[in-house]
Amino acid sequence: MxxxxxxxxxxxxxxxxxxxxxxxxxxxxxxxxxxxxxxxxxxxxxxxxxxxxxxxxxxxxxxxxxxxxxxxxxxxxxxxxxxxxxxxxxxxxxxxxxxxxxxxxxxxxxxxxxxxxxxxxxxxxxxxxxxxxxxxxxxxxxxxxxxxxxxxxxxxxxxxxxxxxxxxxxxxxxxxxxxxxxxxxxxxxxxxxxxxVSASIGQRVRVELPGQPDLYGQVTDVLDDGRLRVRDAAGADQDLSAGDVTHLRLA
Structure with missing residues (x-):
């Protein structure tokens, strides 16, 4: 370039x-x-x-x-x-x-x-x-x-x-x-x-959280303050301000 x-x-x-x-x-x-x-x-x-x-x-x-x-x-x-x-x-x-x-x-x-x-x-x-x-x-x-x-x-x-x-x-x-x-x-x-333009909303994801077990679920929203909302396997919404997100593909 x-x-x-x-x-x-x-x-x-x-x-x-x-x-x-x-x-x-x-x-x-x-x-x-x-x-x-x-x-x-x-x-x-x-x-x-x-x-x-x-x-x-x-x-x-x-x-x-x-x-x-x-x-x-x-x-x-x-x-x-x-x-x-x-x-x-x-x-x-x-x-x-x-x-x-x-x-x-x-x-x-x-x-x-x-x-x-x-x-x-x-x-x-x-x-x-x-x-x-x-x-x-x-x-x-x-x-x-x-x-x-x-x-x-x-x-x-x-x-x-x-x-x-x-x-x-x-x-x-x-x-x-x-x-x-x-x-x-x-x-x-x-x-x-x-x-x-979010590629994460609607995705099944694994979220690596500092000092906690990985969270698996589906992204349902990005809130106005920037937090990621993930619905976990129990159907509860988890609002995350930090974490490494991996988009999961169905086998």
Whole structure:
């Protein structure tokens, strides 16, 4: 993948908004960590990188990919209210689904196509006088089959989805801004739209819970606060805020 035209992207997204600033680095440990460490970064700052050497996913899992094979970006916001913080990755997931054809969301924050992971999303916070939240994602764009970190991953190229890198980056970042603004204002359509692109609702699942036995059941809903509702074998609803979900297929 030829990386994006940073000058063109900055002109499109910063000169007339909606972002305050955009920076790019060839390689860094983590774009999330970069923005969290920048105490002077204004709200709606964007950090892009061609490569991350210490990228992280949920539960501290490490991940990496060849240089230029992903759209790696982080966005910094300074929300006035911190209600429903857990739905921030869901909002970014909906934004990606707005742009990527056939994409759906596996709860809570995995963008996928037909069960194959296309992108992970991670939100991290710095609390203080002015709370800061940074949301990062790494969208697999030109990963080849030999580069896939796990067999159930995929990329835009492998799925036959055509894109122009700078246009794709602009579309994704505009969609992310729009969906995060919905999150900030509590717009009810955000979670409605998440449910519409959810690949988990209706699925039989196994949920690995920290320090507890695995839960088996069927996903019946994703609540407005982002929790997953699973109906267990006894017919009782379990509302989960964390856990690793595996979609089960009938034998």
């Amino acid at each position: 030829t990386f994006v035209d940073i000058q063109k992207l900055t002109e499109a997204l910063v000169a007339n908004g909606p972002y305050a600033q955009l920076s790019f680095v060839e390689s860094t440990g983590s774009t999330n960590a970069d923005l969290l460490a920048d105490v002077d970064a204004p709200a709606w700052s964007v950090r892009l990188a061609a490569h991350q050497s210490a990228g992280r996913g949920r539960m501290g899992r490490a991940w990496s990919a060849p240089r230029g094979s992903q759209l790696i970006a982080s966005v910094l916001i300074r929300p006035e209210e911190l209600e429903h913080v857990g739905t921030i990755p869901l909002a970014v997931g909906v934004a990606l689904c707005d742009v990527i054809p056939r994409a759906t969301m596996k709860w809570p924050n995995d963008l996928q196509i037909e069960g194959k992971k296309l992108c992970g999303i991670l939100a991290e916070a710095r609390f203080g006088p002015e709370p800061t939240i940074v949301i990062g994602f790494g969208l697999n764009v030109s990963l080849q089959r030999a580069d896939l970190p796990v067999p159930h991953a995929t990329s835009l190229i492998l799925e036959g989805i055509e894109f122009e890198p700078t246009t794709l980056a602009e579309q994704v970042l505009r969609a992310v801004h729009a969906r995060l603004r919905q999150w900030e204002t509590g717009a009810p359509e955000l979670m409605r739209d998440y449910r519409a």
